[in-house]
Amino acid sequence: MAKIYSKKTLVIPTMKPKKEVVSFLLNYSKALSIMKGNKMSFEIIAN
Amino acid sequence: MANVQLPDSLLVHNYIEGDENALTILINRHQSKIFGFIYSKISDRDISNDIFQDTFIKVIKTLKSNSYNEEGKFLPWVMRIAHNLIIDHFRKNKKMPMFRETEEFSIFSIMSDDSPTIENKIIREQVDTDLRKLIEELPADQKEVLVMRMYQDMSFKEISEITGVSINTALGRMRYALMNMRKVIDKHQIILTN
Numbered sequence: 001m002a003k004i005y006s007k008k009t010l011v012i013p014t015m016k017p018k019k020e021v022v023s024f025l026l027n028y029s030k031a032l033s034i035m036k037g038n039k040m041s042f043e044i045i046a047n
Numbered sequence: 048m049a050n051v052q053l054p055d056s057l058l059v060h061n062y063i064e065g066d067e068n069a070l071t072i073l074i075n076r077h078q079s080k081i082f083g084f085i086y087s088k089i090s091d092r093d094i095s096n097d098i099f100q101d102t103f104i105k106v107i108k109t110l111k112s113n114s115y116n117e118e119g120k121f122l123p124w125v126m127r128i129a130h131n132l133i134i135d136h137f138r139k140n141k142k143m144p145m146f147r148e149t150e151e152f153s154i155f156s157i158m159s160d161d162s163p164t165i166e167n168k169i170i171r172e173q174v175d176t177d178l179r180k181l182i183e184e185l186p187a188d189q190k191e192v193l194v195m196r197m198y199q200d201m202s203f204k205e206i207s208e209i210t211g212v213s214i215n216t217a218l219g220r221m222r223y224a225l226m227n228m229r230k231v232i233d234k235h236q237i238i239l240t241n
Contacts, residue, residue, distance in 0.1 A: 015083035017099045022074055025103045029070050034112040041112055 055121035063110055074103065077122055081129055088133050091147065098136060102129040174239050181228050181237075189224035192217050 035042045062069035086095040105128050109115050146154050195201045207214045
């Protein structure tokens with residue numbers, strides 16, 4: 001019988017941020033618009 | 048899956064032009080690297096999530112305000128923002144360290160509540176009652192001096208004036224009162240400790 005020398009690779013849980021964080025960022029990005037005026041910029045967040 | 052092949056620079060360009068989907072791809076593509084980098088320094092998932100969020104808030108603001116310098120590459124730029132936020136976190140933490148409860152460390156091991164527990168209060172009341180009973184057993188002259196001294200907090204001079212005896216007599220009565228009480232406590236093996 002053939003021996004299997006290779007070991008099963010341990011499953012390393014990939015480090016990922018919470019889904020809520022990513023979804024917050026995407027929603028934040030959709031809601032945010034920045035208007036630039038004279039030497040000033042305004043951040044507008046739509047609900 | 049054609050999107051996967053799009054280079055970061057193009058996605059950034061598209062995002063600035065208003066393509067929100069480009070940001071989704073950028074986050075999905077790099078989230079593991081960025082989050083892993085933050086977690087490797089912080090070792091706390093919740094704080095790492097906060098820093099990850101703050102990093103991308105900065106990214107979004109910079110891109111939306113057209114302040115992004117396209118010379119550099121996207122990922123190293125985001126990493127640099129994350130790195131700066133990590134440094135900020137440690138600076139803040141140094142000023143006001145935060146302790147989290149872990150399996151090895153419990154905040155209650157260094158914090159204690161000195162106020163008496165219900166059990167201690169009951170014991171204390173019991174001791175007070177026992178003591179009162181013992182005092183009642185003393186001869187009247189000794190009892191009088193002891194009560195004035197211990198419960199009314201009077202000086203021996205005041206006691207001697209009120210009772211009409213010399214200070215030495217008052218002192219002597221106090222001494223005998225204490226000796227008599229000790230005798231009774233020893234005899235009956237009364238425990239008067241909290």
